[in-house]
Amino acid sequence: MWANLPRILTLVVRGFVLTLAVLTAVVVIRTVTFPSYQTSPPECKTTDPDFIPADEERLARFTSAIQFQTVSYERGVGTPQELAKFVRFIQKSFPTVHSSPMVRRDVVGNYSLLYRVEGSDASLQPYMLASHLDVVPITEEANWEAPPFSGQLKDGYIYGRGTIDAKHSLMGSLEALEFLLSRRHQPKRTLYLAFGHDEETGGHFGAKVIGDVLTQRGEKIAFILDEGSPVGDGLAPGVSKLLALVSVAEKGFLQLRLEVNEEGGHASMPRSESAIGILSKAISKLEDNPHPNMFGTGPEARMMEYVATEMTLPYRILASNLWLFSPLVAWVYSRKPQTNAFARTTTALTRFNAGVKDNVISPEAVAVIDHRIHPMSSVEEVMEFDRKVINDPRVKLNVINNRPPSPTSPYGKDSPTYMMLQETIQQIYPDALVTPTFMVANTDTRHYLNLSSAIYRFNPYVMTPSDLPRFHGVNERISVQNYERVMNFYYHLIVNMDKPLELKRHGHEDEL
Ligand SMILES: CCCCCCCC/C=C\CCCCCCCC(=O)N[C@@H](Cc1ccccc1)C(=O)O
Ligand SMILES: [Zn+2]
Ligand SMILES: [Zn+2]
Numbered sequence: 001m002w003a004n005l006p007r008i009l010t011l012v013v014r015g016f017v018l019t020l021a022v023l024t025a026v027v028v029i030r031t032v033t034f035p036s037y038q039t040s041p042p043e044c045k046t047t048d049p050d051f052i053p054a055d056e057e058r059l060a061r062f063t064s065a066i067q068f069q070t071v072s073y074e075r076g077v078g079t080p081q082e083l084a085k086f087v088r089f090i091q092k093s094f095p096t097v098h099s100s101p102m103v104r105r106d107v108v109g110n111y112s113l114l115y116r117v118e119g120s121d122a123s124l125q126p127y128m129l130a131s132h133l134d135v136v137p138i139t140e141e142a143n144w145e146a147p148p149f150s151g152q153l154k155d156g157y158i159y160g161r162g163t164i165d166a167k168h169s170l171m172g173s174l175e176a177l178e179f180l181l182s183r184r185h186q187p188k189r190t191l192y193l194a195f196g197h198d199e200e201t202g203g204h205f206g207a208k209v210i211g212d213v214l215t216q217r218g219e220k221i222a223f224i225l226d227e228g229s230p231v232g233d234g235l236a237p238g239v240s241k242l243l244a245l246v247s248v249a250e251k252g253f254l255q256l257r258l259e260v261n262e263e264g265g266h267a268s269m270p271r272s273e274s275a276i277g278i279l280s281k282a283i284s285k286l287e288d289n290p291h292p293n294m295f296g297t298g299p300e301a302r303m304m305e306y307v308a309t310e311m312t313l314p315y316r317i318l319a320s321n322l323w324l325f326s327p328l329v330a331w332v333y334s335r336k337p338q339t340n341a342f343a344r345t346t347t348a349l350t351r352f353n354a355g356v357k358d359n360v361i362s363p364e365a366v367a368v369i370d371h372r373i374h375p376m377s378s379v380e381e382v383m384e385f386d387r388k389v390i391n392d393p394r395v396k397l398n399v400i401n402n403r404p405p406s407p408t409s410p411y412g413k414d415s416p417t418y419m420m421l422q423e424t425i426q427q428i429y430p431d432a433l434v435t436p437t438f439m440v441a442n443t444d445t446r447h448y449l450n451l452s453s454a455i456y457r458f459n460p461y462v463m464t465p466s467d468l469p470r471f472h473g474v475n476e477r478i479s480v481q482n483y484e485r486v487m488n489f490y491y492h493l494i495v496n497m498d499k500p501l502e503l504k505r506h507g508h509e510d511e512l
Helices: 002-033 056-067 080-093 095-099 167-182 207-216 275-288 299-310 313-320 322-333 337-343 379-390 416-428 465-470 480-496
Strands: 103-108 112-117 127-132 157-159 191-196 224-232 243-250 252-261 346-354 364-373 396-403 433-439 455-463 477-479 502-505 508-511
Touching: 002 313, 056 080, 056 157, 056 167, 056 480, 080 095, 095 103, 095 167, 103 207, 112 167, 112 207, 127 167, 157 480, 167 191, 167 455, 167 480, 191 207, 224 433, 243 299, 243 416, 252 275, 252 379, 275 346, 275 364, 275 379, 299 313, 299 322, 299 337, 299 433, 313 322, 322 337, 364 379, 379 396, 416 433, 416 455, 416 480, 455 480, 477 480
Parallel strands: 127 191, 127 224, 224 455, 243 433
Antiparallel strands: 103 112, 112 191, 157 477, 224 243, 243 455, 252 364, 252 396, 346 364, 502 508
């Protein structure tokens, strides 16, 4: 046996070296032969006479839109007077849209707006552009560089609540339609514009009712586009070009109220555990035990494939060889909040309430957890995981609200609507890569799921990592350049939707 040891060791080392050589060869071959999913941009249209400039008049309209304080606070608690004023403002600001015989406008659920622009070809399925009238509240007014409801123009940016979420797309799509109709253009394909008034609190009285109205009309929609992921500048690791993130799905959510009820009493005679202490332990267990990293099991893996050939070198190798490096990429993604959100079901502690007086032991402690569920997981799986982690029957888990992850809309060369969207994005951003992805937050589209199987969520403006906290945060703003891109994106989209949408498969073409 001992005599054979050198021989055995040599064989083991040889086997190891051979395996390494084969793996390296496969990795290199896959890296250099990995297919590109990017298409060259259509002819650039920056000199197009149809270009919509962000001139003084349009910027003034946008500024005014920001000044309406259409805040949604809680489910069913909003700002009805501001909404009513904003609706009147919209009517006054887009006279051609509101007087055109081609346009029917319905006010739905008191404040939400549903426009139908009649196309000349009734055989074509309509499509829908969606946004919302409401905004989230302000928390730290003092720290804003310009007042949050001023719409002030400062150093090339328009400041205020709603500038990126989502009055830009509401006003931008109406500007595009006004521009188009004032040129006496009738679209071929019927177009809906749908603007809910309570998206920020779940859309139960706005988008939900719009969805019901369209369902009652028996409407089937070829394609829906709502607010969503942006054109990222430096958002994705290893991607130096602009990356247009088209969300073809969205995470689910589960909002849980955690409650502990224990005996309270005088602070001079505390028991060993209190309601506050028990709940704190449960919460810290949840924060210390994140849900499993699922990177590579859902649509996020396709996102890597779409950009693999365009990535900087170490990332290009990783993304072309997810079969081997998926765990490493999963770890890289888990390191930053904005990428971690793509890797797993997230856990956010959003409320924590207990106690009424300094010398009273509170008999009750309550917390709210907001989970966003990875597309490959489920509401039930998340509940089960939390129960196991908390492992304490004194902590009651009550569901406030939940939604499973959405279905995935078609994408890639087999999907004419996705390709049309990609082409439109490239008209505005000729140098950008375009990739399917999923939304880490939620949109009104959850109320439109039965209207269409092609639902996309995309914001046609550029965002850098430092812009992300502006969402629902302080100093929300949009650059004038980005607002101009938004208007022109919708304009090109409406024009492009009049071209035939052909499904080129199996040697025949179907018109949608
Ligand atoms: C690897 C690439 C990294 C890219 C990072 C991209 C980061 C994503 C950027 C922006 C996402 C912004 C989302 C904008 C839409 C937000 C809409 C919204 O806030 N919706 C509410 C809806 C809701 C849900 C549940 C209850 C009430 C309301 C939300 O999701 O909270
Ligand atoms: Zn929004
Ligand atoms: Zn929002």
